[in-house]
Amino acid sequence: MQMRLTAVNLGCPDPLALAAFYAKATGLPPHERSGADFAGLVGEHGLVIGFQKVTGHRPPTWPDGEVPHRLHLDFAVDDLDGAVAELTALGASVPPGRPRPDLWRVLLDPAGHPFCLSPRTPRRA
Template sequence: MIGRLFSLVIDCPDPSELAGFYEVMLSLPRVVDTTDYVVIQNTTGNETVTFQRVDDFRAPRWRHPDRPSQMHVDVMVDDLDLAEPKVLALGATLLEGSDKPIGYRVYADPVGHPFCLLTRESVMPGE
C-alpha cells in the first residue's frame, strides 16, 4: 500500500451551501467550516468529503464532451424510491436521460456534480 484515501475534494462556488446538501444526504457532520472550504466527516474520521471554493467554477454536464464530469459519487441506499424524493427535496436534480434502471439512478447535486444513488443489487447482482 502506498497510502490511504484521506478525503474526496469537490470544487464548488459556495462550500457551505454544497456541504449542507451532502451533510444531510450522507449524515456526515461538519467538522471544519471556513469561507474557502468545508469538511464533513464521520466520527471515526474514515469518511471525509471536503468542499473547496473555486471562484471560476464551471459545472460539469453528465455525458457532455465539452464539460465532462470527470468523476462522480456513488451513494448506497436501501430503497431508491424512498431515497429519491429526499435528495430531490435537498436540491438534487434527476439528470435528463436517466431511465431509472433497477439498481441505480443518476442525479446532479445543487451545483451540477453528478452522483448516483444505487442499491446493493446494482453492484452485487444475484445476492
C-alpha cells in the same frame, strides 16, 4: 509504500451550501475547519468529503460531457425511489438520459456534480 485515502474533494462555488446539502443527505458531521473557502464532512474512519471554493466554477454537463465531470460519488440506499424523492427535495436534480435506472440512479447535486445511488442489496436479474 502504502497510501491511505483521507479525503475526496469537490470544487464548487459555495462550499458551505454544498456541505449542508450532503450533510442533510448523509447525516455526516461537519469538519471542524469548515468555512467559506473549504467545508467538509467527516465519514467513517475519518474519511473527509471536502468542498473547495472554485472561482468561476462551471458545473459538469452530464451526460453530454461538454464540461466533463472529474469524479462522482456513489451512495448505497435502501429505497432508490424514496432516496431520489428526498434528495430532490433537498436540492438535487435528475438529469436527462438516465442509464440503467433499474440498477442505479444518477442525480446532480446543487453544484451540478453527478452522483449515483444504488441499492444497498444488489438486485438479481
